[in-house]
Amino acid sequence: MSEIEIIKAFTGLQDPRRRAGQRHTLPLCIALFTLAIAAGNKGFLAIGDWILSYREQLIELFQPTKNRLPSYSTIRRTLLHINYEQYSVCLANFFDIKPVPGETVAIDGKVLKHSYQVENDNPNSDSHPAIMLVSAYLVERGLILEPCEVDSKSNEIKALPELIEKLALKGVVFAFDAINTQKKLAS
Known part of the structure; x- marks a missing residue:
């Protein structure tokens, strides 16, 4: 080949x-x-x-x-x-999807539909909650960056700083929804 x-x-x-x-x-x-x-x-x-x-x-x-x-x-x-x-x-x-300075990165958490355990009567099936991801979206180009999975015992508020550090972007404008406007996140 x-x-x-x-x-x-x-x-x-x-x-x-x-x-x-x-x-x-x-x-x-x-x-x-x-x-x-x-x-x-x-x-x-x-x-x-x-x-x-x-x-x-x-x-x-x-x-x-x-x-x-x-x-x-x-x-x-x-x-x-x-x-x-x-x-x-x-x-x-x-x-080569990388945000450039001046672009807007919208960040939001979503629960994957039907990702929770459906089988209650199957003893071989492991119990698990629904899968939650925090994703970043490049608004100007309409592209989605690599999502970050949220720990099952956590929430998107705690996973957000990890995603921002992972992206390590400079000169980019971040857009969040209301749940992510916590005082602790601002610092």
Whole structure:
């Protein structure tokens, strides 16, 4: 396979799949997923249709082994076990998403819908509260930066300073909602 920038961007991702039976590399599967989503495809069947529609061009571009591209189900199975934090870091580095001085960064916390434990009758299922993330949004460009997961025994007020330190931005205007206007946060 030739060295293409989007393939190089995902070579650092940890591959959670078993070695046995692998036909396609993880960077190829993730690159095809990313390109299909960027082309406006929503859902794995649409991604599969996109891959079939552009099969010849994609084979010419990526030059996969045996001239075979992964199916939508292979891409789906790959995405089920991928570390989303590593993926978002690779994607942000690929697109070089960094706020510039003078931009507005809106920060807000959200609870992921249906992320709490649904199974009460299953003794093998671990009990857990809903997953909460604090995300940063570049207002002028409409881009989302890497989210920060909030500890299950905490809240977004305590996670906010960690995210700001992690971003380590200078000359950027931060916008918060009312819950984050605590006196302790101002210092």
